[in-house]
Amino acid sequence: MQADERLALADDEQMAFEVPDVLVDRATHYCPGCHHGIAHRLVAEVLEEMGVVDDTICVASIGCSVFIYNYLAVDSVEAPHGRAPAVATGVKRGRTDKIVFTYQGDGDLASIGLAEVMHAANRGERITIVFVNNTVYGMTGGQMAPTTLIGQKTTTCPGGRCRDREGMPIRMAEIIAGLGGVAYSARASLDSVKNIRAAKKAVRKAFDVQQQGLGFGFVELLSGCPTNWRMDAVKANTRIREEMIPYFPLGVYKDVTEGEGVC
Amino acid sequence: MQADERLALADDEQMAFEVPDVLVDRATHYCPGCHHGIAHRLVAEVLEEMGVVDDTICVASIGCSVFIYNYLAVDSVEAPHGRAPAVATGVKRGRTDKIVFTYQGDGDLASIGLAEVMHAANRGERITIVFVNNTVYGMTGGQMAPTTLIGQKTTTCPGGRCRDREGMPIRMAEIIAGLGGVAYSARASLDSVKNIRAAKKAVRKAFDVQQQGLGFGFVELLSGCPTNWRMDAVKANTRIREEMIPYFPLGVYKDVTEGEGVC
Amino acid sequence: MPHNTTDTGTPERIFIKGNEAIAHGALAAGCRCYFGYPITPQNDIPEMMSYALPDAGGEFVQAESEVASANMLLGAAAAGIRALTSSSSPGISLMQEAISYMAGSELPGVIVNMNRGGPGLGDIGPSQGDYFQSVKGGGHGDYKLLVLAPATCQECYDMMVQAFDLAFKYRNPVMVLGDAIVGQMKEPVTPWKPAAVPATEAADWRLEGAKGRKPRLLKSLFLEDGALAGQNRHLQAKYAAMQAEAKAESFLTEDAELIVVAYGSIGRIAKSAIRKLRAQGHKVGLVRPQTLFPFPGPLLRGLAEQGKRFLTIEHNCGQMVEDVRLSIRGIVDSAFYGHMPGEMPGSDDFLAPILDAMGGK
Amino acid sequence: MPHNTTDTGTPERIFIKGNEAIAHGALAAGCRCYFGYPITPQNDIPEMMSYALPDAGGEFVQAESEVASANMLLGAAAAGIRALTSSSSPGISLMQEAISYMAGSELPGVIVNMNRGGPGLGDIGPSQGDYFQSVKGGGHGDYKLLVLAPATCQECYDMMVQAFDLAFKYRNPVMVLGDAIVGQMKEPVTPWKPAAVPATEAADWRLEGAKGRKPRLLKSLFLEDGALAGQNRHLQAKYAAMQAEAKAESFLTEDAELIVVAYGSIGRIAKSAIRKLRAQGHKVGLVRPQTLFPFPGPLLRGLAEQGKRFLTIEHNCGQMVEDVRLSIRGIVDSAFYGHMPGEMPGSDDFLAPILDAMGGK
Amino acid sequence: MSRVVFLDERCKGCLLCTTVCPKGIIVQSSRFNRQGYKVAEVPADAMKDCTGCASCALICPDVAIRVIKSRKAKKAGKE
Amino acid sequence: MSRVVFLDERCKGCLLCTTVCPKGIIVQSSRFNRQGYKVAEVPADAMKDCTGCASCALICPDVAIRVIKSRKAKKAGKE
Amino acid sequence: MALYQDVIMAGFGGQGVMLIGNLLAYAGMNAGLNVTYIPVYGPEMRGGTANCTVVVSDEDIGSPIIQRPKSLIVMNQPSLDKFQPRLEDGGVQVLNSSLVDASQAEARVRTVAVPANDIADKLGNTKMANMVALGAYVRATGVVDLEVVKKSLTSVISAHYSHLIPKNAEALQAGFDHAG
């Protein structure tokens, strides 16, 4: 932030909202109302609270969020589209003492990268995956994603996604939870203050299980893409609430720290 | 078969076991006791009973069974390793009036081809997949497969598969059943007469749902690979019964003709 | 250009992007299936196919990846269907295994590459960095693609028709290699309707069920003694026969002292530079290969024999120049100017290199 | 051969396959991670690594595919770790996207290709059909791999050490290109222990957490104006500098009238043929490139300038011959004999082609 | 007791903050920032109603809001 | 009433058939076929016990067994 | 080269330069000429400015990308800064003097200043400033007949908005007249 006198604190004042240092102080390239910004901030807060910023390696994936490395001040590498879990596997096997995470969109993770995420999960790689599901390919201009809802119009299903032709939207948090090496899998949403608070806890947990060496940590974040949904940000949040959450139920699908024992 | 007088039927005799015509009369290249031969025969019987032999296109995958086209007298194409479901999608979209099936091993389908099979299933491609799970890479000499059991020794997990390092064996019939476009998903076994009879019914159903246009048909067949298990065929069958079936329970995991309605 | 032209009589021009012309051309050529995965700068192609193909009675599938796209193409080809996939550089790299399989099992299909800047993720601007990959074989083994390089939106259209015809004529995959310039620019295009694809196309090898005949097998595995060598000899003979399809645009070559060799968008940009230099009295001409494989080597060799000098211009670090040099070797050499991928080329950029080459040895 | 040799003093020979020598060499070179997917004819490599690496404190991962293997390699490289993947032709095709990314983001890693017959599934016998893919770039964009071609089991070992050294010296992926012959044959190998990898290797760019310094970024996306062009200029300069690493074995070239150029297994088979012909008084010699990129062009050019004639022999349909011709262009041409993939080559097969070339122009 | 500061150059005018303020005091201003976005604000006279709950800051995708509380009011808002 | 025929050149001697015969009449012979496999057989004197149940044929991976029943015995065995 | 003209049109994202680029190209095509149109392509797209290049010629067109254009339509100040230096000596630039400081026009080129926003405002909609500028451009260069441009409006304005066509034609005319 630029120096701003309004931010000078009076003696009896204090900040009621801390911006993590690891979040780089620069404007993002995201569209107005895009939730990647929120997701970035949650990751930043968690890394800082865990005290692992200096030991973290970020694997950026290809999508609107490829530039995450411009916003998070951590060592980063860019993975080919969909392959971030394989790249993260390589990083982690090379440096088992580091915290390694990927940040991936739904096209990246659930379409082209489905085999890589599932096998990394199944092997129980000690990595964390932050999965931003906005039901569309943001970066390339709004094509259908595996998570596109039935009836949703995109540039490659102009009549709306049709179950008969394109199949049902894939529920990743559930699928991942079913795999052997997974320590934590949850779905949260970024559409409301309450859900954002819950999302933060889920992100934290997905990193905690890595740090504790329990297995693979996965968190799916339902997010808005106002641009490609062709609606304003406020409507986009309503859509998450009314259309996405009913199909993609929020919750924890697997948590080995509660019950199932060490993975 | 070569002419053999022993096969001449007396007046009051008849064959109690019919060999389907579509099964080519030649010795296979498979090892003694290898179950690919049984699986081939079941597919042949089903195609013949359905009367679709002349309308069937087989997509061969890469594994010991790549030569299926030498044994089944149907039009066939060879897919790159793991990509048979994508190839079959192309064939079927090109000729929606034909019966199209793939025949794949566990390395092929559950490892390198995981994304392809899951997406074809999710899209509800009207194809049938016969999945031969023998917990090992047969063709390349017995390396670990995604379905290799915990503790099983292979040439690439010489100490036995370890949950912590390589994760748990993947259960494909269950995963496939969870996807939207799937009409039928079942697991059967080829280790006993009873199980072979049940397997035949499952294979039939996996083709029926295709013919009826209901969606994707999938059948997993637990099979022996005596060579790479380094045991004789009889022991291999015992292993299926005692070790594989407990981890890979037999049964129908999804059947839209019973209940769930048209997919 | 294609051998089965049937003009509709009404040469009305439509004003469309090169990408759109690709899609229109494919539809006109009887393309029945499209398989693809989004990537900039060619998304107009799948987007247009997604609404046009179902109406045309065809099938559009957004594949889960380019690996899958290429294999779906292989499958549709095995069924004898005219099918298309399109992508851009990183996506094309993912198709290399399937492309090698298609070539090895002699399956026809059309692959469009709207070449972007590389290596790696690179950028989304134009580039010709994928020449080697397209022409020498990015996949494994000895195989060749027929490679067509459009420079105008009309050529985008025409070459799609040609691509499908060639694919089925030779039972070989065909690549149409454009870039972000020809894909994103708009020009008037005169659509035309080629003769309908005959029902007998591929009738003697396509898969459709073995009714009343022996089963057919399309494969690239040849394990029996000498079988793979036989297949390779057969393929090499086919590639040699393809040489007849070589094609290039010649522009002011007759009296030229220097021949610029450039393909695709760079070819047309070079043409502008040549016009400027001609206006100043410099005797320079252009050969713009329209087929990259087969390469119009004999044409170049003929010009070399006439004593002309050569300059190859590419939007890369030097790829086609090797084929130019090999074509004219023993007679003369070619100079080279490579415009760096990552920088937009304009005709002014080529003036100095051309003048240099005019002056040079 | 590698620059950090430290002999252990006991030159005991072990009798092992080329594939095993690859694994031994990698371990000696300090390889800490192996990622790979089974494929014939190189399975001895992952199999050996799967039991040897964990003991050596490293990590072995059987990847879900070659796409994943190559990307795991990329990840380990980003962490500054010496890591390896190996495969054979179809699997290598699947790695092309990741290889282009590694080159574009300047990540070191070693990739072994035990070339088998192609195209497509082909067979599992030896072939040199992947020369173009390795040397010209099977992936997209302008990039180069360093490519080493062992002909003996000892070279398999030595070149692995060299490969890791070069990869980190240039921050570039290195390919070791063998075939089913050198991989499956056994020879005595003298293992040797190179100096330990210094802890400072990659210390100024590897990812390890940004403690007390600015975060590091390893990427191949360059969107800002001119950035990608800048990266390409940087890469090209690096590739030019690599020319210093070019290496070849010369055998009886001094008085030779004809130089046979052949690499890898074919090089040693050609050597047998040359011995036979020398015994008959024919003045023929051999240049066996040990590095395919950088190509030992200057060496060949020097020989061409001495008035020698050339014959390139490959186990493919004509690939390296282009580089030979380009190297000596303007002086002399190279004849070519291509042994078809799918047929096992023996030294007798080369006698007639060599005699032809001796007699020819 | 509490106040919020909008960092105009980061605000993209998405208005998500306006939907979560329990006091309903955040509105779109008529100011454009340098990026051309019409930024959000709390009009000066409404600021006194701010509880410092930080809901607006939590939902802002562009980290454009700072929330400041006086120490007495501390317990309520902080996450 | 029933009998089985082993096609020696297809048999690979895996002995799976021997494990499923309800009558236990299938044994490994001492014959090698041209592929070098020691083939299975029902000794001539045991054949009378064959019920024609076809279990052996069903489990044989190499389709090396033919089962022949006399018409009377038909109902029991056929799948 | 009987007829050859190239132009870069540049402005803010919302000013509709792509639209008039397309319109001019359609007009050229409808006049039986060869035309090319290319938008700027690349990361710039996401920023606030936009530009495109149109070439009109009776010969086949070489490069669609022009480094030193023969003419410009400059809708805002940043575009003047960026493109005026590239304009050929003696080239023509139409400046939207409502938003651009016309005093910065260089003497080496011919400048036609048109208060496009103001004129459009008077016609009832500032959004038509682009049409005003194009009208002026057509007058200044004579590259195509204004009537052809007007007729081409149907090609770039979708049926849904066809009621706006007469107003746009008016704006074209107003620009044309102003440049007279």
Added chain:
Amino acid sequence: MALYQDVIMAGFGGQGVMLIGNLLAYAGMNAGLNVTYIPVYGPEMRGGTANCTVVVSDEDIGSPIIQRPKSLIVMNQPSLDKFQPRLEDGGVQVLNSSLVDASQAEARVRTVAVPANDIADKLGNTKMANMVALGAYVRATGVVDLEVVKKSLTSVISAHYSHLIPKNAEALQAGFDHAG
């Protein structure tokens, strides 16, 4: 070429030709020579026959693949049919006359017939026929010293079976003696 010898050894899958190929190669290596060993590779592997090629030389070895070998060890009939025609004129072949019809030996080559199975049988184990044949081969060609071959047995017989080494050495000697 002071010393150069190459040999193809061929037989049924179970006859242990790979083992004696390795053994000869080890012996060559232990004698300080250069050696190569290469198994047949490819689809043939799955069939019932096996063969391998060994080259021993005091120079560096060119081709490990030999089309016209200088010598053969032929353990069964199909191998004679396949490889005898390839043997160099004047080359040496050791025939396992227990299984191979020695009368089919061509006159243009030197044939050493050894009833390897019978000799091995007498020593107590037919499986050692391969050793008998190799012993005969060593005598016939003199390529390496028999003692070195015997010492090299430890390299090819795993520790687990080391008790069999003396017997194998005996078999080598028996073959050597028989060929004398």
